[in-house]
Amino acid sequence: MYETIPADQLNTVGKKSGRVDAYEKVTGHAPYVSDMIMQGMLYAAVKQSPHARARIVKIDTKKAKALPGVRAVVTGEELQYRLGLYVVDKDILAKTEVRHFGEAVAAVAADSPLIAQKAIKLIEVEYEVLEPVLHPLKALEKDAPLVHPALGDYSYMEAAFTPVPGTNIANHTKIRKGDVEKAFAQAEWIIERQYTNPSVQHVPMETHVAIVRWQPNDEVTIWSSAQSPYTLRNLFCTAMKLPHRNVRVIVPYVGGGFGGKAGIGIEPLVAVLSRLAGGRPVKLMATREQEFSLLPCRSQLTYRIKTGIAADGKIVGQHMTMYWDAGAYADYAVNVTRASAYSAAGPYEIPNAWVDAYTIYTNKPFGTAYRGFGHVEFHWGIERHMDLVAKVIGMDPVEFRRKNTLKPGSHTLTGELIRTSTGSIDKCLDAACKSINYGKLTKAEKDRQKRTGMKIGKGVACFHKAPAMPPFTATAVILKMNEDGTVTANLTLTDYGQGSYTAIAQIIAERLGFPLERVKVAFDCDTDRDPYDWQTVASKGLILSGNAAILAAEDLLACAYDTASQALRCNKIDLAHDADKIYIKHHPESAVTFRQMAVGYAFPNGNGIGGPIIGVGRYIAQGLSHLDKATGQGNPALDWTYGAHGMIIEVNEKTGEYNILKVGSAFDVGKVVNPDSVRGQAIGGMMQGLGTAVCEGYIYDKEGHLLNPSFTDNKIPTAVDMPLEIECMVVETPQIDGPYGARGVGEHPMIGVAAALGNALQQSTGAEITHMPMRYEDVWRAIRHIEPVDNWITKSPFGSCKSSPQMQGHHPELG
Amino acid sequence: MKITVTINGQKYQRDVQESQTLLGFLRADVGLTGTKGGCGAGECGACTVIMNGEAVNSCLVLAVEADGATLQTIEGETVKGKLSPVQDAFARHHAVQCGFCTPGMIMTVKDLLARNPKPSRDEVIHGIEGNFCRCTGYQQIIEAVLDATGQLKESDKEGLKYV
Structure with a gap:
């Protein structure tokens, strides 16, 4: 929409401006759910399983119930509700069997957090410990215990997913394009490798928190740190069998989400406690430790890629198998699997492709959406693979990429035609290469090598991502004019830090021709008052809500023009407006101000016309389709955002230690709406990606106990971990159906960072690392060609972290 | 007690x-x-x-x-509704995203500046290393602190590059 307006004719879009929420946040005034206290509020606490898999023999809550100040105690057997976003597989509290370490088995609500904690300790649970299924490949073996023996009885979203009853496979997505075997027969080289990454934690600074009041008349109010108020309400009503009108979800400021707060979480549990306590509001705020085990993480991935390459370096066929470790529940992991399958090759044209992507149940904390929605994980594989293939065929990795990138006229894995307006991966790749002086060392870099004794390496990685969402995803914006001619926008796309509301305000100001200060986007999303939005995920917010905002602004203007044409007694077609008034084009002195019309226009004699000026903008994704279940062919992508990272590092080859000297990243964002917001997303995402590349990951022992559920043992990057230099670049190839040509870039900066690091390490030292994160010891091993170890399920919490069963049984076959 | x-x-x-x-x-x-x-x-x-x-x-x-x-x-930190120089710089530089780490971060910066009124980039980095920010990647926070102390170089102001 409006993609053709030249930049010099835009007043607000594309211009620097502060964030609309900055004042509230820098002063500490912004209210988060964690800050809220209600009259008569009780505090909840959760009893969690110490085992990965166990039968619940008995739960004794008598002592807890007898503790003074305890108002409600609940166990799974008392609750007959099952939850699930795509596969309905999760009880609110474990019933008969616990499926992962940290799973909730009982909960209490009490007068104070301290009493609630004491009560939890008084709940006695007797378990019969069972052998857990921890490794996703082990879970596929014929005799593997089933995490969900009743999988065949669960309801699920049939249009998109395919569970396999009688196995641990929660979903199997297939993509079939061309004839892979024929292509392999004609290939000069066939190269097969396998890449892995562990589960990681989102780490929003505000842990999950909810307050719920379930009144005796079954009217429920939920205050939550949720990303997606309407999806939360929908899933809640479905599980609880309540009419949607009975349930109100309110989301104020949220302290980060990154996908971890996208679906439904602790709200149903808090709700049943409130109901048991007679309708008193109950609050539960997850501890940091619970954030790692009670709440979901990002799924582990094992990705196997077999590529056929022709003599000229063109990829002729590719066979891809993804083993996604869902953990104990399917949640978003089935959709991560689906989205990853249709993007699996990265931004490259693969004429003949075969993808099998499996979501596999194991007895571990479950996976959910995480910034990038699978793309961070599989791009680690595909972009390392590009460099490893290039090495084998004796071609420069960037040249090999350029030969194979998607270009106008290319077709994606699902058969979608790439057009010029789709964006340009080549321009992003060129910019990233230029930013790091790819392929050579500058004089300063050579001097630095001499001075430090460390070896400098350079690597690049490309990526693409489209929003993973239903093809009919919808949203709406309501725009209301206030008495003074300012406007307030209501929507339920949430802004938990991304800067979406600032961008939406800029888009509205641009379309209305108003100064930005006259536009407010209201925080505190409220499903009783604000219009529908599917979910705040997938980097779809800017396009969908941005378009809805434009349509709302148009509608508001139409409403104002109606009133003005009556007030001025003229045809609407003869009217124009500026920031303050609507006037007759050929008699500009005949005008009526927005302020005069805002809540209805009054003639001098008191007669009124019009009424309050509002605008409604409704938008739904267009032209998208479900994927064919047998072949994966179809049109799933609202838009593709392309990008590339270039990285310069220096490595101490003796120790494996390395420093990151520079990251230069380029993204084809279509059109920059707010330069500082784009840069903030770019750098923040890059650093989050670097965290998972360098140090983050869940470590389990052989019994499936999570060993590092804390910041002490699961580090995230601090300021000292920043690259010495960061360069953020944008390419602007307008998206035809994007607001002013813009497309989403919230998740993308995180994708490909790890592979760029791995590629730079390989370029400088020859180290062929195929698993992330790349800790110094991993680099040290790889430099020495010492077999990598499976670090993520260890024999004991102490010692070497070496374990079995090992993935090294699959040796790469080099053609 | x-x-x-x-x-x-x-x-x-x-x-x-x-x-x-x-x-x-x-x-x-x-x-x-x-x-x-x-x-x-x-x-x-x-x-x-x-x-x-x-x-x-x-x-x-x-x-x-x-x-x-x-x-x-x-x-x-705010006097009569007016942002302090550090708060103002945080707001102008988009050194805030979700805002949850911001109050603690600003207190740490205040403490740093009380001891070292003109910290170098490196000193800012080490000054705030005890404060996690999962959103910003720290760069715009560092720029805000350098700006609040009148030290932001022209080369640091470059920001987003259009290619």
């Missing part, structure tokens, strides 16, 4: 449980919720306040230890 504390120039007297942390005291007993809790273990820095002139993780201090102390929290 009864304690008396001066917070942002105001005296507060409260009866507190011995196990209450300073963080819990500020948020629940006094009602100043600008200070956030992120981990409860002194790892993330979200709960940073200034106690007797020094930055502390308020989740690691017991309320009773603060008896008689002088405290500054984010609520005292």
Whole structure:
């Protein structure tokens, strides 16, 4: 929409401006759910399983119930509700069997957090410990215990997913394009490798928190740190069998989400406690430790890629198998699997492709959406693979990429035609290469090598991502004019830090021709008052809500023009407006101000016309389709955002230690709406990606106990971990159906960072690392060609972290 | 136990449980919720306040230890509704995203600047390394601090590059 307006004719879009929420946040005034206290509020606490898999023999809550100040105690057997976003597989509290370490088995609500904690300790649970299924490949073996023996009885979203009853496979997505075997027969080289990454934690600074009041008349109010108020309400009503009108979800400021707060979480549990306590509001705020085990993480991935390459370096066929470790529940992991399958090759044209992507149940904390929605994980594989293939065929990795990138006229894995307006991966790749002086060392870099004794390496990685969402995803914006001619926008796309509301305000100001200060986007999303939005995920917010905002602004203007044409007694077609008034084009002195019309226009004699000026903008994704279940062919992508990272590092080859000297990243964002917001997303995402590349990951022992559920043992990057230099670049190839040509870039900066690091390490030292994160010891091993170890399920919490069963049984076959 | 504390120039007297942390005291007993809790273990820095002139993780201090102390929290940073230079720079530089780490981060910066009014980029980095920010990647925070202290170089202002 409006993609053709030249930049010099835009007043607000594309211009620097502060964030609309900055004042509230820098002063500490912004209210988060964690800050809220209600009259008569009780505090909840959760009893969690110490085992990965166990039968619940008995739960004794008598002592807890007898503790003074305890108002409600609940166990799974008392609750007959099952939850699930795509596969309905999760009880609110474990019933008969616990499926992962940290799973909730009982909960209490009490007068104070301290009493609630004491009560939890008084709940006695007797378990019969069972052998857990921890490794996703082990879970596929014929005799593997089933995490969900009743999988065949669960309801699920049939249009998109395919569970396999009688196995641990929660979903199997297939993509079939061309004839892979024929292509392999004609290939000069066939190269097969396998890449892995562990589960990681989102780490929003505000842990999950909810307050719920379930009144005796079954009217429920939920205050939550949720990303997606309407999806939360929908899933809640479905599980609880309540009419949607009975349930109100309110989301104020949220302290980060990154996908971890996208679906439904602790709200149903808090709700049943409130109901048991007679309708008193109950609050539960997850501890940091619970954030790692009670709440979901990002799924582990094992990705196997077999590529056929022709003599000229063109990829002729590719066979891809993804083993996604869902953990104990399917949640978003089935959709991560689906989205990853249709993007699996990265931004490259693969004429003949075969993808099998499996979501596999194991007895571990479950996976959910995480910034990038699978793309961070599989791009680690595909972009390392590009460099490893290039090495084998004796071609420069960037040249090999350029030969194979998607270009106008290319077709994606699902058969979608790439057009010029789709964006340009080549321009992003060129910019990233230029930013790091790819392929050579500058004089300063050579001097630095001499001075430090460390070896400098350079690597690049490309990526693409489209929003993973239903093809009919919808949203709406309501725009209301206030008495003074300012406007307030209501929507339920949430802004938990991304800067979406600032961008939406800029888009509205641009379309209305108003100064930005006259536009407010209201925080505190409220499903009783604000219009529908599917979910705040997938980097779809800017396009969908941005378009809805434009349509709302148009509608508001139409409403104002109606009133003005009556007030001025003229045809609407003869009217124009500026920031303050609507006037007759050929008699500009005949005008009526927005302020005069805002809540209805009054003639001098008191007669009124019009009424309050509002605008409604409704938008739904267009032209998208479900994927064919047998072949994966179809049109799933609202838009593709392309990008590339270039990285310069220096490595101490003796120790494996390395420093990151520079990251230069380029993204084809279509059109920059707010330069500082784009840069903030770019750098923040890059650093989050670097965290998972360098140090983050869940470590389990052989019994499936999570060993590092804390910041002490699961580090995230601090300021000292920043690259010495960061360069953020944008390419602007307008998206035809994007607001002013813009497309989403919230998740993308995180994708490909790890592979760029791995590629730079390989370029400088020859180290062929195929698993992330790349800790110094991993680099040290790889430099020495010492077999990598499976670090993520260890024999004991102490010692070497070496374990079995090992993935090294699959040796790469080099053609 | 009864304690008396001066917070942002105001005296507060409260009866507190011995196990209450300073963080819990500020948020629940006094009602100043600008200070956030992120981990409860002194790892993330979200709960940073200034106690007797020094930055502390308020989740690691017991309320009773603060008896008689002088405290500054984010609520005292704004004078008559006007942002302090550090707050203003944070707002202008998009050094804020979700905002949850921001109060603690600003308190840490205040403490840093009290000891070192013109910190170099490297000194800023080491000054804030105890405060996690999962959103920004720190760059715009560092630029904000350098700007607030009048040190932002032209080359640092380049920002987003259009190619």
